[in-house]
Amino acid sequence: MTEVPEPRKPDVWDERVAGFLSAVRQRLTGDYEVDEFGFDKHLTDNVFLPALKPLYKTWFRTEVTGVENLPTEGGALVVANHSGTVAIDAVMLAVAVREETERYLRLLGADLVFRMPGLSELARKSGATLACAPDAERLMRTGHLIGVFPEGFKGVGKPFSERYRLQRFGRGGFVSAALRTGVPIIPVSIVGAEEAYPMIGNVPSLARLLGLPYFPITPTFPWLGPLGLVPLPSKWLIEFGKPIETASIEGDADDPMVIFNLADQVRETIQQTLYELLERRPDPFS
Secondary structure (H helix, E strand, C coil): CCCCCCCCCCCCCHHHHHHHHHHHHHHHCCCCCCCCCEEEHHHHHHHHHHHHHHHHHHHHHCCCEEEHHHHCCCCCEECCCCCCCCCCHHHHHHHHHHHHHHHCCCCCCCCCHHHHHHHHHHHHHHCCCCCCCHHHHHHHCCCCEEEEECCCCHHCCCCCCCCCCCEEEECHHHHHHHHHHHCCCEEEEEHHHHHCCCCCCCCCCHHHHCCCCCCECCCCCCCCCHHCCCCCCCCCCEECCCCCCCCHHHHHHCCCCCCCHHHHHHHCCCCHHHHHHHCCCCCCCC
């Protein structure tokens, strides 16, 4: 009796090639959409995310907890610590949200990002927009997840000796935006970015010449040239905290004390969680 051969399972590379060709066909035929902020979902899912996943999964070996705290629909403000010389933590957080929830995180970027040729276009295409209240509020009202880093350049450009110590959160503009739209605030703590690009020095004169907030010196940059831009393979932990509801105090969006207290609550939550994550990860490169 002749055995019937089992059906051949599709090869992983066959699927990838087929997916790539399908994506190319869509680009050539214009069968994709770009929203009013320049966000291109098709390009993000088929080019940006596949390029970043090896960094997220293999190089940084990222572990994510607390995903259940992210709403499955509707707007929310995701507030995270910022660090690591290069703002790669923002990119990895966006990848984590897409990987774990299939939602998109719309990052708010500094003016500098949108003044740099090439980088500005990439940021827009991947869903980022300028960090201004009107844009943030409009996105949250229409059901988007917004990612904000209140420490700004003070956080990402701090020396390695101050790692995992949160800097000031500014004037609390992110709290006002959440209050005006009534969306929950999700505090997020990220461990790993500090060791990926440990900043051991700064050259202010070069920074002023280049129009940058700082010119970093790391163990590999600028000594190794372009190779110095490769991040060290630190172990990453990302934890999404419990949502802080704002709907009940929506009318207090202009009260300075309410804004200050809520911003301080978010900051303290992130800081305490950072300490807990560091205890969970005793070896930065484990």
